[in-house]
Amino acid sequence: MNKSVYDSPDSTAVSKRHILTVLVDNEPGVLARVIGMFSGRGYNIDSLNVAEVSNDEHLSRITIVTEGTSEVVNQIEKQLLRIVPVHSVSNLDEEGSAVEAEVALVNIDLNDSNKKQIYEVCDFYRARKIENENNSIIFEIAGASERINRFIKEVNQITKIEIVRSGPVAISTYKNTKED
């Protein structure tokens, strides 16, 4: 249940993936405060996403995917709430229903021999081709991380690719989610 060097009474708890969504004042250093807390206290960040969500109120939403037992994640939430510019922290997994999505951009090494196969896979996964001035073959795919994983795996079996992923963002499916 804890990370103390002193033996823990309960070391059998299950570790699982959690998505935390943190609403913060968009002020200098706020991201450093959040990620510094994770590294300083030895917690994991599997992925991190941050963007302003309200321009007039200067609010940003940070989405963090982490892994840990419910005790560890509970402690992470409380430590986040100690940070002065943090408004609220939600653990979407514990709140029940949430949808998540991420975006990936994939630069594909395309030639005559693999062209047909690649386009079939992209069609199947609804990956969208993005035109660009260098005429390189770049696809955009959005959706659940699992689906993107499968897409990447399949394309990778055909040819060399370069990938960039946003990491997931997520939102609760309950109506009128109160912000803070």
Next chain:
Amino acid sequence: MKQEMTGAEVVLQSLVDQGVEVVFGYPGGAVLPIYDTLFKQNSIKHVLVRQEGGAIHAAEGYARSTGKVGVVLVTSGPGATNVVTGLTDAMMDSIPIVCITGQVPQHLIGSDAFQECDTTGITRPCTKHNYLVKDPNKLSPVFHEAFTIAQDGRPGPVLIDIPKDVQFAKGNYVEKEKIIIPSHRLFEPEIFKNDDKINEVVDLISKAKKPIFYIGGGCINSGPKASKLVSQFVEITGAPATMTLMGLGVIGSSHPNSLGMLGMHGMYEANMAMHECDVMINIGARFDDRVTGRLDAFSPNSKKIHIDIDESNINKTIKVDVPVVGDVTNVLNKLIQTWQERKLTTNSSDLKLWWNKINTWKKIDCLNFSNDEKEIKPQYAIQRLYELTKDKKTFITTEVGQHQMWAAQFYKFEKPNRWLTSGGLGTMGYGFPAAIGAQVANPNALVIDIAGDASILMNIQEMSTAVQYRLPVKIFILNNEYMGMVRQWQELLHGGRYSESYTDSLPDFVKLAESYKAVGLRAKKPEELDDVINEMINTDKTVIADIWVSKEENCFPMIQSGSAHNEMVLSKDQKQDESSAEKGKILV
């Protein structure tokens, strides 16, 4: 009313508006405008230290002895990095501090300019909050918010970094009454949403057969009223109470329900009672590893109640049954009120059996040591210091090590805010500057830094500060020529190989004092001790009393690392069992 002034003037006006009387600091290039403004006014006193590390510990001592915010003013670069230890210390021990640092002008930030460092970056993890103020109009709102955050909820250090150009620039001053701080930036107590918790707590206590109060520094931070309420509740319930190192003084040492300190070098009876209790009431303590010992054997059969203002302390290391998040004063008021309204009592025959058991543990007399006619025993030195100073208004500060634990064991505290020690961080060099801060705040009190010969050298330069401001601080050195606690651990866990723990070439502390135009005294034999202590107390000057004590005395009783509360070692002859000693070695 808005009025335009320079950034430096806004800084001073904010401090005045916040009721600040004293600033501990050290000037430098990046704070010259603030020092210039300081020169032109009379409402704020500046205490010039000799190293910035001294300034922040002095501010901690000032804060801890008064309950007010301690204020520090230092320059950029090395000025800022030198306060990092003190900021971390204040963070760990929840001391309200506002630290102002100068920064290079904005156009030089990021250019590796002279005396530039990323102060907000470096201090982010060791402050409650910090600011880099780029606009002189934002200075006063930032200052007022900083003072609120430093004191609000669980207190702590806040740092404000001000580029030099902002100190020169003109800006508006806004009074503190006009600043509205959004609620999410402050502590939001939730206790009173939930009266069930209060009822659950009193029910558990009234049904307990073997209750114990476990009292921490949070009771001191909550203000003097909290200590009274805690004592009152302890009396109403008739339960025993033990205090952490930071909580000493909440309940008077002479109080019949007090079992004294618990933990690694705590009282045998306190630790045994913690181990055997059936209901534990933690008020303002955080289950620190010095207190709990081995977690899987910590108080195995008790229901645990935890009252803490910082929710992150709940279930952090020890899982508790009833958490109550709130300020000690508010929670205790509510508990006492509910207890009385519901006319609850504890079962007196159960409590009698419990006290009988505790009294048998007390008979072990765990602080017993064999006194000596030729050598001064360190424990004896503290006992005599206590006896000869107990009737005065005395503040005790300490450095860190054996002398600190002996002071905690043998000096008896009857009131809160009289005991100033570095608990969480364990900062050697804390005690002397902290004593300076406490003496500045309490000019007529007797302020004594109980020190070791190694610790005192870590901030010895502050002798110059103490003498300059005619602060009659007393430094009481238990001199064994060793880093005593390091030596003790080497003896117990590392086969007596005293690697680098002996201090060769110590200064002659009497001559050292004299070189600063202070008074130096020395006691080499037990019969000289009382005279030296009396002379020290009666000298209205800074005094170093160099007390030569037994060199290889160990601090007992002790829960060795990796052991549990009921496995205390009472003396050198009693060995810890091999397997837990091996396991304990890796711990600190």
